[in-house]
Amino acid sequence: MTTFFGLRQLEAQGLALALVSPSALIALLAYAEAGRVDWLVGLPLAIGGIAAISAGVKFASRLPERRMRLAFCGLLLLTAVLLGLRG
Numbered sequence: 001m002t003t004f005f006g007l008r009q010l011e012a013q014g015l016a017l018a019l020v021s022p023s024a025l026i027a028l029l030a031y032a033e034a035g036r037v038d039w040l041v042g043l044p045l046a047i048g049g050i051a052a053i054s055a056g057v058k059f060a061s062r063l064p065e066r067r068m069r070l071a072f073c074g075l076l077l078l079t080a081v082l083l084g085l086r087g
Contacts, residue, residue, distance in 0.1 A: 002069070009068045010060055 001012035031037050060068060 009065055009072065013060070013068075013072065014057075 001007045001015060002009055005012075007015065028037065063071070
């Protein structure tokens with residue numbers, strides 16, 4: 001989104017999260033209907049995530065663009081490595 005649409009990193013990440021939310025809700029409903037949701041773990045995580053949104057946005061908006069891009073790339077790389085080790 002930053003390369004093709006010229007968005008700043010903060011805008012791109014916010015838009016990506018907004019686009020993921022509807023599909024995540026649908027997936028949650030499908031998994032819940034199949035009895036595959038651990039509500040005792042999921043609810044506290046969801047509440048904590050919602051409570052941390054404002055602080056996360058405030059923190060991200062103060063980071064320089066380059067540092068935010070590098071942090072996001074690092075997180076993607078770490079996630080890929082961890083998935084590769086599991087698989």
